[in-house]
Each structure stands twice: as C-alpha cells, then as structure tokens.
Amino acid sequence: MKIVFMGTPDFAVGALKALREAGHEITLVVTQPDKPKGRGKELSKSPVKLYAEEWNIPTFQPVKLRLPENVEELRKAKADVFVVAAFGQILTKEVLEMPKYGCINIHASLLPMYRGAAPIHWAIINGEKEAGVTIMQMDEGLDTGDMLLKGAIPLAADETADSLHDKLMNLGGSLIVEALSKLEDGSLTATPQPEGPLFYAKMLSKEMGNLDFTKEAEELERLVRGLNSWPGAYTFLQEKMLKILASYVKETESYGTPGEVISVSKDEFVIQCGKGSLAVTRVKPQAKKEMSVHDFLLGNKITVGETAKNS
Numbered sequence: 001m002k003i004v005f006m007g008t009p010d011f012a013v014g015a016l017k018a019l020r021e022a023g024h025e026i027t028l029v030v031t032q033p034d035k036p037k038g039r040g041k042e043l044s045k046s047p048v049k050l051y052a053e054e055w056n057i058p059t060f061q062p063v064k065l066r067l068p069e070n071v072e073e074l075r076k077a078k079a080d081v082f083v084v085a086a087f088g089q090i091l092t093k094e095v096l097e098m099p100k101y102g103c104i105n106i107h108a109s110l111l112p113m114y115r116g117a118a119p120i121h122w123a124i125i126n127g128e129k130e131a132g133v134t135i136m137q138m139d140e141g142l143d144t145g146d147m148l149l150k151g152a153i154p155l156a157a158d159e160t161a162d163s164l165h166d167k168l169m170n171l172g173g174s175l176i177v178e179a180l181s182k183l184e185d186g187s188l189t190a191t192p193q194p195e196g197p198l199f200y201a202k203m204l205s206k207e208m209g210n211l212d213f214t215k216e217a218e219e220l221e222r223l224v225r226g227l228n229s230w231p232g233a234y235t236f237l238q239e240k241m242l243k244i245l246a247s248y249v250k251e252t253e254s255y256g257t258p259g260e261v262i263s264v265s266k267d268e269f270v271i272q273c274g275k276g277s278l279a280v281t282r283v284k285p286q287a288k289k290e291m292s293v294h295d296f297l298l299g300n301k302i303t304v305g306e307t308a309k310n311s
Contacts, residue, residue, distance in 0.1 A: 001180055004079040004099070006030040008046045011169045012085035015106050016051055018173030019083065024180065026057050028077040032088050033061045066092045074098060081183070083176060084138065096138055101183055103138040105145065106172040108165075109201065110134060110152055112193040115143035116201035120168060121161045125226035126199065127218075130154050131164060133172045135179040137190055146190035149179045160228040209233040209243075210310050213259040217249045217276030232284070235259075235271075235308040238300075242308075245290055246282035261306045267294045269302050 002025045005016050020026060029052040037044035045053075052059045062070040071094060074082075081101040084091070096103050109119035111134040123131040132152035139145040151171050155164065182188035209227050211220055211234065224233040224247050234243045254262040256272040263270040268279045284290040285300070 001025070001080045001101075001184060002027050002078065003180075004028045004030060004074060004077045004082045005048075005085075006082060006087040006091075007048045007085040008032045008088050009086050010047045011108065011165060011172070012048050012087070012106075013051050014169035014173040015083065015085045015176050016048060018177050019180075020055060020057075022177045022180075026052075027079050028074070029057050029059045030065070030074070030087065031059060031061055033063055065089050065095070071095060071098075081180065083180075085172065085176075091138065093140055096140065104148070104176070104179065104183075105136050105138045105143070106176055107134045107136055107143055108132075108168045108172065110150060111136060111143060111147055112198045114199055114201040117203045119201040120164050121204055121226045122199065122201040123226075124155065124159055124161060124164060125222050127222055128155060131168065133168050133175055135172075135175050144193060146192050148188055148190055149175050149182070151175050158225070160225045162229050204231055206231040211235045211244065211308070212310060213271060213278075213308060214274040217273040217278045220273060220278055221247050221249050236311055237302070237306065237308050241286045243284035243290070244280050244282075245284055247278050247280045250277050250279040252277045256305075257307075259307045259309060261302060261304055261308065264297070264302050264304060266297065267292070269293060269297075271308050 003019060005026055007016060008031050029048060031046045031048045034043040034045050049059050060073055074095060075098060079099050081099050082103040084103055085106040091103060110132040114122055130152050132150060134147050135149040137146045137148055153167055153171060179188060209232050224244050227233045228245060232243045234241055250270055252262060252270060256262045258272055258274050260272045261269055262272050262277060268281050270277050270279045281293050282290065283293060283296050285296065
C-alpha cells in the first residue's frame with residue numbers, strides 16, 4: 001500500500017518501522033516542526049523525522065496542517081491510506097476523507113476506555129490489570145471512530161509508563177501491519193465504539209506528581225510508576241525536592257502521621273501514608289542524577305520522625 005504516515009514521538013517510530021519492514025511504500029512522513037531544546041535552544045528533530053531521514057523517506061513538517069497549501073501537499077502524495085500515531089494535530093474532515101481507505105489511527109488503549117492524550121500513564125495510575133492498542137478508523141471526534149483491531153497485554157506488578165510505552169509501541173506496530181493487510185483484502189470489520197462509562201486520559205501535568213501522603217500507599221505507588229519517567233512523582237524532604245522513581249507498599253508495625261518517615265535502612269526509607277506506608281528505593285535529588293536510596297543515604301542523612309511535605 002501507498003501510505004502517508006503521520007506521527008511525532010518515539011511511540012510512532014515503532015509503527016513506521018513495522019510498516020517499512022512489511023514492504024509498504026511510505027510516500028511521505030508528516031511530523032511536527034523541529035523544536036528548540038536545551039540551554040542553547042538548538043532545533044531538535046522529532047524521533048519520527050530522524051527515522052524517516054535514516055531511510056530517505058520524504059518528510060513534511062507543517063505548523064498547521066489544516067492550511068490549504070498544506071492539505072494540497074498531502075493530496076500530491078497520492079496515498080491509499082493515512083496512518084496516524086501520536087501526530088499532535090487535529091485532522092480536518094477534508095483530510096480524513098482524502099485517501100481511499102481514510103485515516104487509520106493507532107491508539108494506545110483498549111477503546112472506548114482512555115480516549116485522550118495520556119492513556120498509557122492513566123492505565124497504570126488507575127490500577128488496570130491490562131492495557132492495549134486499538135487500531136481505529138478516524139472520524140472528526142476525539143478517538144471516537146470505529147474500532148478495527150485490538151490487542152491486549154497484561155500489566156506487570158512493577159509496570160512503569162516507560163516500560164508499558166515500549167510494549168505498546170511494539171504491539172501497535174504489529175497490529176497496524178495486520179490491520180492494513182486485512183483492510184486491503186476486505187476482511188477487516190469496523191465496530192462502532194459503545195456508549196457508556198469510560199475514563200478520559202487527560203494530559204499530564206508536573207503538579208500531578210506532588211505526592212499527597214494522606215492518600216493510600218497503594219494509590220501513591222501506582223502514581224510513582226505511572227508518572228515514571230515523565231513528569232515524575234516527587235516530595236519535599238529537608239526543604240528540597242526529591243523525585244521518587246521506585247517504591248513499594250510495605251507492611252509495617254510502626255504508625256506515624258501521613259508524610260512522616262517511620263523507618264530508615266541502608267536500602268530504603270519508609271513514609272507513612274493515610275493508609276499503609278510507602279517504601280522508597282530509588283530517587284533523584286534536586287539537580288542531581290538518579291540513584292538508589294542506598295547511594296543517596298551515603299551522602300544524605302534521613303532520620304525517623306522527619307516529614308515529607310507537599311511543598
């Protein structure tokens with residue numbers, strides 16, 4: 001098939017790679033414009049653009065895809081289908097209806113659950129037992145189009161947003177190849193999304209990571225994993241921000257007030273929560289690299305009775 005591929009972050013690279021390796025003709029890659037990054041504000045290319053350049057695939061980076069001149073560029077590509085994976089711009093009705101097979105989206109959730117921007121993170125934060133990818137026919141709504149193909153995987157007990165991202169990236173690549181094969185031979189069935197209860201996966205913010213120890217330890221442990229590695233969970237200890245990268249729920253006999261450090265050993269320190277306690281095993285101190293709590297405690301003293309605070 002002739003494909004226009006639209007995507008920007010690492011998640012989209014898995015699908016682009018799978019389509020290329022399956023023998024599809026990628027006539028054009030559409031990705032977000034290069035963005036200034038770092039102190040020097042040097043322009044940084046998206047992961048999708050870097051991959052496209054590596055394989056000499058033409059790229060197009062419109063600031064606003066909906067502008068008539070940019071829509072015309074898509075038309076020139078003469079693709080059979082547009083494949084979209086975390087592109088970052090809304091597609092107009094004109095674009096959605098342009099190719100023969102329309103626009104097919106790779107969404108990192110089991111729709112209709114977790115429509116929206118951050119389905120991977122919220123699946124972990126909410127304690128789901130499984131996650132997955134849905135290949136869907138795009139319409140003018142937000143992740144509301146007909147479902148074409150689904151794949152699910154169980155979540156590991158220590159699953160983080162980063163580890164789940166990589167698993168779903170690979171799953172999305174294999175599913176889109178299968179979906180396009182079935183689309184071409186007419187064996188793909190479109191299923192409308194059911195109405196009813198679902199959780200909208202809203203965008204993440206740094207403030208979400210500010211741990212509130214009046215909550216249950218299980219909830220905070222999921223938040224730590226769900227926000228790893230971005231935006232990250234954190235607290236303030238000894239008046240300094242401390243990112244918490246790894247933790248687990250620990251059964252303890254000691255009971256303090258929420259936020260109080262109730263035990264310290266060579267490899268962890270334990271913070272009392274509203275229910276249960278959270279044992280912290282890996283951290284990132286302010287302006288320093290991440291490290292184990294063992295290494296952190298070699299240069300920092302934490303004592304029982306101290307309080308981890310929200311600010």
